[in-house]
Amino acid sequence: MRLSRYFIPVSKDVPSDATIASHKLMLRTGMVRQNGAGIYSWLPLGFRVLKKIEQIVREEMDRAGAIEMLMPTLQQADLWRESGRYDDYGEEMLRITDRHDRDMLYGPTNEEMITDIFRSFVKSYKALPVNLYHQQWKFRDEIRPRFGIMRGREFLMKDAYSFALSEDAARVSYQKMFAAYLNTFDRMGITAIPMQADPGPIGGDLSHEFLILADSGESEVYCDKAVLDVPAPGADFDFDDLNALEAEMSKRTQYYAATEEKHDEAAFNAIPADRQVKARGIEVGHIFYFGTKYSDPMKAEVQTKEGDLVTIHGGSYGVGVSRCVGAIIEASHDENGIIWPDEVAPFGAGIISMKPDANDVAAVADEAYAKLLAAGKDPLYDETSDRAGPKFARMELIGLPWQITVGPRGVKSGTVELKRRATGEREDLSLESAINKVMGT
Ligand code: ATP
Numbered sequence: 001m002r003l004s005r006y007f008i009p010v011s012k013d014v015p016s017d018a019t020i021a022s023h024k025l026m027l028r029t030g031m032v033r034q035n036g037a038g039i040y041s042w043l044p045l046g047f048r049v050l051k052k053i054e055q056i057v058r059e060e061m062d063r064a065g066a067i068e069m070l071m072p073t074l075q076q077a078d079l080w081r082e083s084g085r086y087d088d089y090g091e092e093m094l095r096i097t098d099r100h101d102r103d104m105l106y107g108p109t110n111e112e113m114i115t116d117i118f119r120s121f122v123k124s125y126k127a128l129p130v131n132l133y134h135q136q137w138k139f140r141d142e143i144r145p146r147f148g149i150m151r152g153r154e155f156l157m158k159d160a161y162s163f164a165l166s167e168d169a170a171r172v173s174y175q176k177m178f179a180a181y182l183n184t185f186d187r188m189g190i191t192a193i194p195m196q197a198d199p200g201p202i203g204g205d206l207s208h209e210f211l212i213l214a215d216s217g218e219s220e221v222y223c224d225k226a227v228l229d230v231p232a233p234g235a236d237f238d239f240d241d242l243n244a245l246e247a248e249m250s251k252r253t254q255y256y257a258a259t260e261e262k263h264d265e266a267a268f269n270a271i272p273a274d275r276q277v278k279a280r281g282i283e284v285g286h287i288f289y290f291g292t293k294y295s296d297p298m299k300a301e302v303q304t305k306e307g308d309l310v311t312i313h314g315g316s317y318g319v320g321v322s323r324c325v326g327a328i329i330e331a332s333h334d335e336n337g338i339i340w341p342d343e344v345a346p347f348g349a350g351i352i353s354m355k356p357d358a359n360d361v362a363a364v365a366d367e368a369y370a371k372l373l374a375a376g377k378d379p380l381y382d383e384t385s386d387r388a389g390p391k392f393a394r395m396e397l398i399g400l401p402w403q404i405t406v407g408p409r410g411v412k413s414g415t416v417e418l419k420r421r422a423t424g425e426r427e428d429l430s431l432e433s434a435i436n437k438v439m440g441t
C-alpha cells in the first residue's frame, strides 16, 4: 500500500479519557474512531489487525474441529424467556422493540440461539459431539465503557458452543478448546495464562479465563511464574489424541494461577517466594462447561444408541477478538509506539523513501515495494514528501515489524537500511539481502 493513497489519520492529540497505552496508541495511529460511548469505527489500519486476529482465531478453531457459521446480531426475546435469562440478564442487555411490538434484543451472547438451532435439527447421538462457532458483534450496555475497544459496548467476539452426550464427552470438547486457545494466543504473540475461574452454578473445575499480564488490566491475578514458561501445544498437536488433551491441561493446571475471585492465599504462599507473581491481567478469553443449563429448560435432547432421550451437555468458549487488538498493544509497545508481533501486524514491513523526488532513490524504493508486494509481505510504502523526522516517527508509531529506509547516501553505495522494530537493531545491506531477511530466508 502506498501511504499517499491510504487512509491513516495519524494524530498527535488524544482525548484526556484515553489513559492507557493501547487506547492512546490506537487513536494516535488512526486505527479506530469513537462514534459514541463504547462504540467504534474500525478505520483501515485497525480493521486490518482485527481481520488478522479473526483469521488466526478461525484457523485455530477449525484445527480443533469446531465448525464456523454465522448467527445474527438481533435476537427474539422469546428464546431468552425460555432459558429464563431475559429477566436475569439485567441492564447490560440492549432491548429493542420492532414495529410489530415484538421484543427483540441485540445479542450479548448466543447460548439460547445456538441451542434453538441445535434442538431443531439434531435428534440423534450420531451427530455428537459437535462444536459450532461464529465471530459476530455483540452488544453489552456496559455501565462504564472504557479503555477504548477493550471494554466497549459493541465488540467482536468469537463464541463457540459445544454439544456432547455426556459429561465425560463434554470434558473432551472443553479440553480441545483449552488447547486451541493456547495456540491461538501464542500465534498472536501474547502469553495468555489460563486461570481457574468461577464455574457458576454447576461447579467443577471446567472454567478457565485466559488472561495476559499487563499493568492496565482490570483484574488482579496471582500465579506461579513457572506457568509462563510452559510452551503452547503447537501446530502439530493432535486434537484427536485424548491423552494428549488431558496432558495439555494438566501441564498448566499443575501450577497455581487464579483471578481474584478464585484466589487462595494459602495455596499461593506455598509457591516458592521467587516464583510468586501478583499482577494485573486482561481477560482475552473465557471457556466453560455449563452442563444442561440451557438444554434443560430449552429441551435440547437427543436419542441415545439404546433409544433413550438424554439432555445434552454444553459448553461455551469466548474470545474477545476486538479486545485482543488492545491487549496485544498493551503487551507490545514502547515510548515511540506500537511494536506489532509479525502474525498480527497490519502490514509486514514499512518502506521509507527519504527522497521520493530523486530518481535513483525512488527507483530503489519502488523496487523494494514491488518485490515485497510480490512476495506477499504486504508492505506499507511511505513515498510522501513529508520531512524525514516526521516520516520516521510515524513509521515507528505504527510499529511494523520491519522498516526499510532508502536514502541518497545508501543508494550511492548500493545499500538500504533495515531495522527490526522490536529490537531497534539496524544494519546496512543490499536491497536483496534486506528483502531476504524480511522474508526470513
Ligand atoms: P469481563 O469480565 O471482561 O466483563 P465477561 O466475563 O463478561 O468479560 P465473557 O462473557 O466471558 O466476558 O465474554 C468472552 C470474552 O469477550 C471475554 O473474555 C472478553 O475478552 C470479551 N469481552 C467481554 N466483554 C467485553 C467488552 N465489553 N468489550 C470488549 N470485549 C469484551
Ligand code: MG
Pocket (backbone or CB within 6 Å): 209, 283, 286
Ligand atoms: Mg468472563
